[in-house]
Amino acid sequence: MKFLSLMLKNVFRKKTRTILTIGSIILPLLVICIMGSFLKALDAPDPAETRGMFRIVTRHKVGLTSDLPISYAERIEQLDGALAVTTFDWFGGTYIDNSARNFFARFAVEPETFLEVFDDASLTRGSIEDWMSDRAGALVGEDLMKKYGWKPGDQVVLVGDIYPVTLQLTIRAVYGVSYGGSDGLFFNRKYLEEALPSFEGVVGTIWTKCRDGEAANRLSNQIDQMFENSPYPTKTESEKAFQMGFVSMLGNVKLLITSLGVIIVLVIILIAANTMALSARERVREIAVLRTLGFTRRMILLLILGESLTMALIGGLLGLGMFVVGLKPLKASLVNTPISGFASAIMLFPEVLVVGFGVTVLVGLLSGIGPAIRASQRPITEGLRHLG
Numbered sequence: 001m002k003f004l005s006l007m008l009k010n011v012f013r014k015k016t017r018t019i020l021t022i023g024s025i026i027l028p029l030l031v032i033c034i035m036g037s038f039l040k041a042l043d044a045p046d047p048a049e050t051r052g053m054f055r056i057v058t059r060h061k062v063g064l065t066s067d068l069p070i071s072y073a074e075r076i077e078q079l080d081g082a083l084a085v086t087t088f089d090w091f092g093g094t095y096i097d098n099s100a101r102n103f104f105a106r107f108a109v110e111p112e113t114f115l116e117v118f119d120d121a122s123l124t125r126g127s128i129e130d131w132m133s134d135r136a137g138a139l140v141g142e143d144l145m146k147k148y149g150w151k152p153g154d155q156v157v158l159v160g161d162i163y164p165v166t167l168q169l170t171i172r173a174v175y176g177v178s179y180g181g182s183d184g185l186f187f188n189r190k191y192l193e194e195a196l197p198s199f200e201g202v203v204g205t206i207w208t209k210c211r212d213g214e215a216a217n218r219l220s221n222q223i224d225q226m227f228e229n230s231p232y233p234t235k236t237e238s239e240k241a242f243q244m245g246f247v248s249m250l251g252n253v254k255l256l257i258t259s260l261g262v263i264i265v266l267v268i269i270l271i272a273a274n275t276m277a278l279s280a281r282e283r284v285r286e287i288a289v290l291r292t293l294g295f296t297r298r299m300i301l302l303l304i305l306g307e308s309l310t311m312a313l314i315g316g317l318l319g320l321g322m323f324v325v326g327l328k329p330l331k332a333s334l335v336n337t338p339i340s341g342f343a344s345a346i347m348l349f350p351e352v353l354v355v356g357f358g359v360t361v362l363v364g365l366l367s368g369i370g371p372a373i374r375a376s377q378r379p380i381t382e383g384l385r386h387l388g
Helices: 002-011 015-043 071-077 112-118 129-134 142-146 190-195 213-226 240-249 253-282 284-292 297-334 348-379 380-386
Strands: 053-059 082-090 104-107 120-127 137-141 156-160 164-175 185-188 205-210 233-238
Touching: 002 297, 015 112, 015 297, 015 348, 053 213, 053 240, 071 082, 071 213, 082 112, 082 190, 104 190, 112 129, 112 137, 112 185, 112 205, 129 137, 129 164, 137 348, 142 164, 156 205, 164 185, 164 190, 185 190, 205 213, 213 233, 233 240, 253 284, 253 297, 253 348, 284 297, 284 380, 297 348
Parallel strands: 104 185, 137 164
Antiparallel strands: 053 205, 053 233, 082 104, 082 205, 120 164, 137 185, 156 164
């Protein structure tokens, strides 16, 4: 107990320096945990499949800016294993202004089949009949309703930026989901076709709800083969692969995040090692006195190493605690961003906490091992003559 008490007193001997060093461990560890959660989310299973829903997305092989004939949806629906098919078209537009704060998903869809394919969403206010009875009606997510304080019957005006048309929509129904965020706005594509006749007959993406995983894999290949030699070749992929396509536009995200994580760990080790080296140098005479009182070289080594490990653990546990508490607000901050669909896969992964704790122990050991060896190996006479 005396040994432990001595170690704790040494840790907090210079309180300001100790607090700053602990802070330099907390913040980088928070960043490591956040980046680790992103990496785990990238490798996580398809969120729809984990809920027993198997959806695939068909788009033009060239890219999302090229349209497909809407007749493709009818042909896909005839395939064995396709339970329901619906279409999606990104409208974009401006609501209030072009700031990121007012960005949210805005799609023209088919109300008749939309909730058949996305049956993991449920209506919380209004009904599908309310939505379908009004050509300019809109289906809005609960999160978006709360953000803007909307209520059913309110009007939402979207000024087109891609399409030269202004849409005046009326909220007729509200949906919610038991996972992720409900932050989208969907309206009847026929309303857009009436306002913009050139939009008629083409579609951006076709979403298919499949019978099971086997059907999803088979249909992905079958659909692309069916349209391979047509003027509009397709690329069909799972829902997650489609969402990941947006993330991959940023480059090799996994390599970037991993590299940054390694650099951050090295920086923490250097900072903590500098603190421990400074602390050991200030106590050269004191350590020599301890040796004369009976402290062995091994005890001195364990004392210095224990101090660095204790300091790292305090910073690490505080950092992990702040990460656990802050994860939910972090996810909420990603709502209404282009990666909101991907962000719904971010959760409290136990593996991330284990890695964070492992980094903490590694920092504690590596930062203290050098000063501990030097302090334990220094001759007593040299220590007693030390004037620093």
